[in-house]
Amino acid sequence: MTQTAVQPTATGGQEFVLVVDSLVRRFGDLTAVDGVSFTVAPGETYGLLGPNGAGKTTTISMVAGLLEADEGSVTVMGQQMGPKKVAPKRHLGLVPQDLAIYPDLSARENLNFFGKLQGLTGGELKSRVGQVLELTGLTDRAKGPTKDFSGGMKRRLNIGIGLLHKPTLLILDEPTVGVDPQSRNAILESVEALADEGMAVIYTTHYMEEAERLCDRIGIIDSGTLQAEGTRDELIRLTGGVDNIELSGSGDTTTAAEALLRLDSVAQANPERGHLQLTVHDAPTAVAQIVTTATSSGMQLSDVQISRPNLESVFLHLTGKALRD
Structure with a gap:
């Protein structure tokens, strides 16, 4: 606003x-x-x-x-x-x-x-x-x-x-x-x-x-x-209200990314070697389904990390610089 x-x-x-x-x-x-x-x-x-x-x-x-x-x-x-x-x-x-x-x-x-x-x-x-x-x-x-x-x-x-x-x-x-x-x-x-x-x-x-x-x-x-x-x-x-989830592990991250993009909660899925970076809506609610989908699509998960936007993110979004610059 x-x-x-x-x-x-x-x-x-x-x-x-x-x-x-x-x-x-x-x-x-x-x-x-x-x-x-x-x-x-x-x-x-x-x-x-x-x-x-x-x-x-x-x-x-x-x-x-x-x-x-x-x-x-x-x-x-x-x-x-x-x-x-x-x-x-x-x-x-x-x-x-x-x-x-x-x-x-x-x-x-x-x-x-x-x-x-x-x-x-x-x-x-x-x-x-x-x-x-x-x-x-x-x-x-x-x-x-x-x-x-x-x-x-x-x-x-x-x-x-x-x-x-x-x-x-x-x-x-x-x-x-x-x-x-x-x-x-x-x-x-x-x-x-x-x-x-x-x-x-x-x-x-x-x-x-x-x-x-x-x-x-x-x-x-x-x-x-x-x-x-x-x-x-x-x-x-104001930042779009989306969260980030990082899936770490081994296996077929590309296939997992394709499967995850079919979920309503997942906006973006970027596969990397041993990692899968996701942009999602309401991560705490969506994470269980995301983990299930990733594992059933060929990933063996070792870690799941959720990061939610904060006021630092808002400030960066509005001004193009970090709060402490």
């Missing part, structure tokens, strides 16, 4: 938390963001997937009101967003790519400081700090200076600061860059929990597997343009 401008309506009469309409941002002769539009509903995690330099951070900087758009508009909870707008920013929690914590303060002291900036006081502040420390897995390290934290712990605290005031929309810009696998998984679990509680989330990443795990809908962005958006399955269908 190609990118089109969106209107501030939602299914079921439910208003969108965020409406981004035809955003454009230029830096001199460079158009960093070119006509980007999308919406985010309550409880939805919307992913912006693209390589470094694709325009993700510039887009969310305009969404958060840190950067003025040259064209287009951003509406948060029905309120127009911009650098001079205060009211809509109260609905936002922004977790920037660069760490925004004080290294000589403890985790608890950092949270208390930023909580007061967000208008929290007294018992409410104390309660929220405790809840955020638990959510981010930092309760046992709440008192030590954060300069002694690992990169992953600092990232988790960075996220916690953005959550203190219970924002309606949380914006996470590449939150797992440079962290260890354990901390990365903890961050992803935290994001999943927030969405389950009804928080709207924008998640920018160049990690395909994170987008596939977390995001209800994904916008694929490259060179400042939203190339396509939709659910994972909707995006996969």
Whole structure:
């Protein structure tokens, strides 16, 4: 599905938390963001997937009101967003790519400081700090200076600061860059929990597997343009929705290929010495019949491998380059 401008309506009469309409941002002769539009509903995690330099951070900087758009508009909870707008920013929690914590303060002291900036006081502040420390897995390290934290712990605290005031929309810009696998998984679990509680989330990443795990809908962005958006399955269908099966073994691969092409599920069959490369529809359902047909046609199979298209395949299909190029 190609990118089109969106209107501030939602299914079921439910208003969108965020409406981004035809955003454009230029830096001199460079158009960093070119006509980007999308919406985010309550409880939805919307992913912006693209390589470094694709325009993700510039887009969310305009969404958060840190950067003025040259064209287009951003509406948060029905309120127009911009650098001079205060009211809509109260609905936002922004977790920037660069760490925004004080290294000589403890985790608890950092949270208390930023909580007061967000208008929290007294018992409410104390309660929220405790809840955020638990959510981010930092309760046992709440008192030590954060300069002694690992990169992953600092990232988790960075996220916690953005959550203190219970924002309606949380914006996470590449939150797992440079962290260890354990901390990365903890961050992803935290994001999943927030969405389950009804928080709207924008998640920018160049990690395909994170987008596939977390995001209800994904916008694929490259060179400042939203190339396509939709659910994972909707995006996969842009590639034709076919799977690949590789049959390895010995015997008559040519005869087996001819027999397999008579199956409705098989679109292509390319025989090679000791291998048979198949393009099929719905490989998990078709594989049993394919194996039976191949063996009854003279192949002795030693291995069967299935590979299904993923978001990397979609990105390559749309842009002609790999996601990490």
